[in-house]
Amino acid sequence: MSEYLDDLDTGPGVGLVEKQFFTFGSPDKPLVLESGRSLGPVTLAYETCGTLSAARDNAVLVCHALTGDSHVAGRYNEDDPKPGWWDIMVGPGKPIDTDKYFVICSNVIGGCMGSTGPMCLDPADGPHQGTPYGTRFPVVTIGDMVRCQRRLIDHLGIGRLLAVVGGSVGGMQVLEWSVRYPERVCAALPLATTTKHSAQAIAFNEVARQAIMADPAWMGGDYYATGRPEHGLAVARMIGHITYLSDESMRDKFDRRLQDRCELSFDFEADFQVESYLRYQGNKFVSRFDANSFLYLTKAADYFNLENQHGDGSLVAAFAKARCRYLVVSFTSDWLYPTYQSRDMVKAMKKNGLDVSFCEIEAPWGHDAFLLPNARFDALIAGFLERVKGQCAAGQCDAASAGAGNAGTGCGADQGGGCHAL
Amino acid sequence: MRFDLQVIASWIEPGARVLDLGCRTGSLLDHLRREKHIRGTGIEIDEQAAGEAIAKGLSVIHGDIYEEIEDYPDNAFDHVILSQTLQQVHDPARLIREMLRVGTRCIVSFPNFTHIGNRMQMFFTGRAPVSRELPYQWYDTPNIRVIPITDFRRFCRDIGVPIVREVAISTHHHDTRGRVITFLPNLLATFGIFMLGSPGQGSGPEVSKPDGS
Numbered sequence: 001m002s003e004y005l006d007d008l009d010t011g012p013g014v015g016l017v018e019k020q021f022f023t024f025g026s027p028d029k030p031l032v033l034e035s036g037r038s039l040g041p042v043t044l045a046y047e048t049c050g051t052l053s054a055a056r057d058n059a060v061l062v063c064h065a066l067t068g069d070s071h072v073a074g075r076y077n078e079d080d081p082k083p084g085w086w087d088i089m090v091g092p093g094k095p096i097d098t099d100k101y102f103v104i105c106s107n108v109i110g111g112c113m114g115s116t117g118p119m120c121l122d123p124a125d126g127p128h129q130g131t132p133y134g135t136r137f138p139v140v141t142i143g144d145m146v147r148c149q150r151r152l153i154d155h156l157g158i159g160r161l162l163a164v165v166g167g168s169v170g171g172m173q174v175l176e177w178s179v180r181y182p183e184r185v186c187a188a189l190p191l192a193t194t195t196k197h198s199a200q201a202i203a204f205n206e207v208a209r210q211a212i213m214a215d216p217a218w219m220g221g222d223y224y225a226t227g228r229p230e231h232g233l234a235v236a237r238m239i240g241h242i243t244y245l246s247d248e249s250m251r252d253k254f255d256r257r258l259q260d261r262c263e264l265s266f267d268f269e270a271d272f273q274v275e276s277y278l279r280y281q282g283n284k285f286v287s288r289f290d291a292n293s294f295l296y297l298t299k300a301a302d303y304f305n306l307e308n309q310h311g312d313g314s315l316v317a318a319f320a321k322a323r324c325r326y327l328v329v330s331f332t333s334d335w336l337y338p339t340y341q342s343r344d345m346v347k348a349m350k351k352n353g354l355d356v357s358f359c360e361i362e363a364p365w366g367h368d369a370f371l372l373p374n375a376r377f378d379a380l381i382a383g384f385l386e387r388v389k390g391q392c393a394a395g396q397c398d399a400a401s402a403g404a405g406n407a408g409t410g411c412g413a414d415q416g417g418g419c420h421a422l
Numbered sequence: 423m424r425f426d427l428q429v430i431a432s433w434i435e436p437g438a439r440v441l442d443l444g445c446r447t448g449s450l451l452d453h454l455r456r457e458k459h460i461r462g463t464g465i466e467i468d469e470q471a472a473g474e475a476i477a478k479g480l481s482v483i484h485g486d487i488y489e490e491i492e493d494y495p496d497n498a499f500d501h502v503i504l505s506q507t508l509q510q511v512h513d514p515a516r517l518i519r520e521m522l523r524v525g526t527r528c529i530v531s532f533p534n535f536t537h538i539g540n541r542m543q544m545f546f547t548g549r550a551p552v553s554r555e556l557p558y559q560w561y562d563t564p565n566i567r568v569i570p571i572t573d574f575r576r577f578c579r580d581i582g583v584p585i586v587r588e589v590a591i592s593t594h595h596h597d598t599r600g601r602v603i604t605f606l607p608n609l610l611a612t613f614g615i616f617m618l619g620s621p622g623q624g625s626g627p628e629v630s631k632p633d634g635s
Contacts, residue, residue, distance in 0.1 A: 327476070346483060350493040355463075357476045359484040362469055376469075379477035387479030 008373065010087035014049040014098050017074035017084070019114060021045055022106075024151050027124055031148070037138035041123065044152050045070045045114025046106035049090065050098035052158070057392060059158045060096055060385070061149065062086065062105040063166030063173035066240070066297050067289055069113035072105035073098070088373055095382040096165065100389065104156065108173075109148050110140040110297055112290035119224065119290045134292055135221030142169075142304040146176040150184070160184050160397055163385055167191040167370035168337070169297070172304045175345070179310045182323040186397045187388040189327045189381065192334055192370040194341040195306040195315060201336055204243050205298040208236035212291045221292050233291040234282030241281050246333040246366030250274060306345075315348040323400040325355035325391075327384040329377065331369040332362050355399045357384060423453050425593040425600030426531050426613050430503060433529060433587065433617060434458055438500040441465070441525060443487040444507040448475030455480070463499075465490045488512075491520050499525040506613075508532040509556075509565040515581045522620045527586060531615040534590065536570035538609050554594050555612050571607055571614040578618060587617035 030040025171193025215232025311318030445464030590607030593600025
């Protein structure tokens with residue numbers, strides 16, 4: 001969830017990309033959120049790379065993590081110092097190969113990277129019209145985010161996604177897609193994720209939120225005219241970063257080494273490299289992220305509970321709705337979403353007779369491992385997608401019916417012909 | 423593909439649902455997928471092997487066979503395969519019953535401990551046998567059981583699991599060639615391969631040789 005990691009050699013990429021916008025709904029015909037509140041119009045920022053096939057059957061939706069954005073790969077202009085956040089994974093010849101797949105990535109609602117979120121201006125008639133929502137913005141859920149993404153996929157004229165891919169909070173969206181819109185997904189890749197936050201994960205998010213809300217500049221969320229709660233947001237990010245690393249990776253990266261000094265300072269400067277690193281990450285984050293968005297997105301992640309939402313408290317019942325095949329991946333040192341959480345979802349998928357592959361990859365880097373170069377991870381994703389592509393080409397988009405011996409009835413026959421039909 | 427896997431593959435009917443316990447890099451599943459259009463799943467505890475199998479496009483779960491098999495519904499598969507792993511299994515009766523719960527048939531193969539080569543080594547050198555099929559010393563072997571073909575038959579009878587089909591073969595461990603042994607299999611075969619059915623559903627053995635050793 002670090003996104004935009006420094007100094008990754010990403011190799012040749014997709015070239016230039018452009019952020020686009022899709023708006024739907026209106027104050028009269030709003031999107032009714034799971035909270036019961038309404039939002040409209042809703043805008044999604046999104047980017048695409050690769051080419052949509054004539055049959056519209058090669059679309060891969062990438063869902064970004066907590067603080068990511070639509071800029072999954074490529075550069076906005078030639079001088080861009082950095083490519084998109086998953087440029088090592090998405091591009092020509094890369095595991096999510098843009099020579100084969102049409103890749104879509106949209107910023108989630110509640111975010112601050114172009115999609116409708118708390119820093120947007122409230123269009124509704126009333127005393128607040130034309131001022132930023134702030135905390136008047138309705139609380140959104142992972143389900144709401146996915147419902148908006150579905151509208152975008154409709155807009156792009158894609159009936160069935162070849163795959164939905166995402167790590168961390170992006171993986172929650174992947175899981176949500178697979179059970180909310182089973183007929184729209186051929187394959188799902190929930191990576192380094194969970195079906196529900198543990199108390200520990202909620203606890204870290206709550207401390208991060210409190211750091212923001214305790215900053216006097218936060219002003220109850222109404223800070224857009226007065227100056228942002230930079231310190232609170234930086235501390236929130238520092239907390240997040242601790243959860244994305246591991247004891248081993250921190251020891252390896254920093255140990256107790258001192259930063260720019262030979263002796264302890266005996267004051268409250270950043271003596272240690274790890275302090276300096278966290279301060280740097282916190283400050284860097286402040287320049288690109290909105291504090292209110294951080295509150296909303298962490299809340300959405302905390303609220304996510306696949307079994308309650310879709311299975312009346314039973315994860316097995318929740319996955320009974322799914323029809324796609326899955327690739328689930330966890331990392332040994334990820335203590336934010338530990339492997340047992342991935343195994344729980346795999347278990348529920350198996351009990352439903354779903355086609356599932358699972359691998360726990362040995363990696364020392366903690367939760368961030370899914371954003372770092374890893375040959376095994378690359379091979380898993382590339383091989384799995386290649387297989388799914390073949391199965392869909394053979395008319396087996398629907399893994400559940402293919403497994404029941406109905407292969408060849410055509411993917412999405414229930415949709416009026418082919419996985420490509422709207 | 424290894425000769426013993428070729429024999430197992432020949433027992434699988436086209437389109438079957440197959441679970442391969444300890445599938446390694448998935449060569450059997452890959453073969454069955456291409457040749458027999460089966461719907462296959464593998465379980466493999468080694469990350470590298472499981473990773474390679476998934477990268478081939480196979481459905482494989484990285485995990486422990488005892489834990490992973492428990493999650494499958496009854497009769498989820500037509501065949502459940504345990505290839506050359508039985509000698510490492512802690513509770514064979516429990517695992518075989520579990521295999522027959524999730525599958526209609528199970529196929530078990532193992533190195534025949536009482537092969538003449540092992541017997542000669544023990545007899546003439548007085549030491550624990552080390553062979554191509556069982557290439558370990560006593561202190562580093564993952565194998566916790568020694569299984570003669572004769573004893574395995576007896577074991578199946580004792581636990582009430584009918585043998586549907588059996589064959590004894592002679593092949594080197596990773597050899598693609600081999601032959602079926604019909605004469606004195608407990609003495610001359612390097613591997614035994616058995617198809618087992620659930621109690622009550624078994625037919626008589628298709629290949630049943632008197633134990634001549």
